[in-house]
Amino acid sequence: MRKSLDTLLGRVPMYRLVLLLLVVLAAVSFVLSAVGILFFTPLELLATGGIAVAVSWLVNRAVAPLFRVKPHDESAIITGLLLFFIMKPGLVPGDLAAVAIAAAVGAVSKYVLAVRGRHILNPAAIGAFVATLTGVGVSYWWVGSESLFWAVLVVGFLLVWRLRKLVMAVLFVVAVAAVMVPMLISNGMDAGSALTTPFLSTAAVFFAVFMLTEPLTMAPLRWQQLVIAVITGALFALPYHVGPVYSSPELALLVGNVLAFLVGQRRGVALTVRDSRRLAGDVHEIVFDAAAPLRFRAGQYLELHVPHAKGDRKGFRRTFSIVSAPSDGREVRVAFRVPEPLSSAKRTLLALAPGDGVRATLVAGDFTLPADPSRKLALVAAGIGVTPFVSHLRESRARGDDRDIVLVYAVSDPSEIVYADELQGAGVRVLVSSRAEPGSLPQGWTWIGPERVDADIVHAAVPDLAERDVFVSGPPALVADLRSRLRGAARRVRTDVFSGY
Secondary structure (H helix, E strand, O other), rough: OOHHHHHHHHHHHHHHHHHHHHHHHHHHHHHHHOOOOOOOOOHHHHHHHHHHHHHHHHHHHHHHHHHHOOOOHHHHHHHHHHHHHHOOOOOOOHHHHHHHHHHHHHHHHHHHHOOOOOOOOOHHHHHHHHHEEEEEEEOOOOHHHHHHHHHHHHHHHHHHHHHOOOHHHHHHHHHHHHHHHHOOOOOOOHHHHHHHHHOOHHHHHHHHHHHOOHHHOOOOOOHHHHHHHHHHHHHHOOOOOEEEEEOOHHHHHHHHHHHHHHHHOOEEEEEEEEEEEEEEEEEEEEEEOOOOOOOOOOOEEEEEOOOOOOOOOOEEEEEEEEEOOOOOOOEEEOOOOOOOOOOOOHHHHHHHHOEEEEEEEEOOOOOOOOOOOOOOEEHHHHHHHHHHHHHHHHHHHHHOOOOEEEEEOOOOOHHHHOOOOHHOOOOOOOEOOOOOOOOOOOOOOOOEEEOOOHEEEEHOOOOHHHHHHEEOOOOOOHHHHHHHHHHHEEEEEEEEOOOOO
């Protein structure tokens, strides 16, 4: 079941998935409105949603060229749909004006309230906050209607499952309950009702899955994300005001966004190309010299700002696992596949010559090895998924760690093996899976057969799996399969997952 769900969701690009889920939720809302279950009429919903989406799309189209960025239509429509569920539906001029203001502010904030192309504040949240401050209208969060609970819960689960943020969302709701339950009881509600109310709050679930988990405004490390989820949950439930500013869900999120920004890397690091080369097959490596030390841990990923002429629907940002190790000083290496057809960003990267520059804008990720070097490890890599492991092994070697490590390395063809010298120098035992038997392998390496790597293959190749921590990096389908099937068979399973935003 898990594998089928991962495979199904993994086929849909991340922005497209969010858009589809919001459209489904909007369709459910119109049906409930048409049969009289929702308080608002279909016409009121249509007017609010139409203005929110249209203004968000039009303003985004108008502002993006001013910043030399290609407009991202799906992102603009998502912002409009979020505001559709947040702002008060209606046909009176004030309500419609407030929606238009929120959508315009949200669209502009993506460019004005941004650092190195990354949002500082959630666009829908800042849009709703500013629109409320104007006094023209108010954020209403009508999505909190009890009649929408199960629809929000189902589509929300699909989203956080795809993002691997289920724990973060649940922790947010628990924090909401921790603040709300005592207040409800003190106001006379019986304990049973008080305990269930926060967990059945449609607004809290919608906030947790669609607003809190936006990758562009999250903290870089998982523990930071969880701490901010708790703080945001408490602010979500706590009533307060500072002068004319009163507590609201969007204000709680904005505070969380600011905290996430403060704990992240707030300055860019200039990188100059030293070398660029093809490693094997369609894998290419670029070696940079950093103008200033780049602070990271082995196994983390790097976001590069890649300025190409017109950009594309993903903008100028691209993320890559860091191949080099922290001990390599100012040398920074990344590697990536270059399958046809090439994206404009990768075409630009391939065209970089020694002396050309790009900018590192973010370091993040929790795909790091245990601090205790005595813990036995099993690393499973498919194709380009070997890159974070090269960083791990380089750093372990530099530190003099004597780790017991076995690497299961899956490639389609032996000619696609990359970083063989690095892996051999690290002294790890390498088990190669490839469709054809390699003509020769480095000393100590073993070919384990042509079968596609799965949990059974890993079990057979690593008999003492139960004594090891397992780290998996590769295509989403492989990662999802091994994550679910190896849990319980190993001491711990960690995976390298990119959401696809």
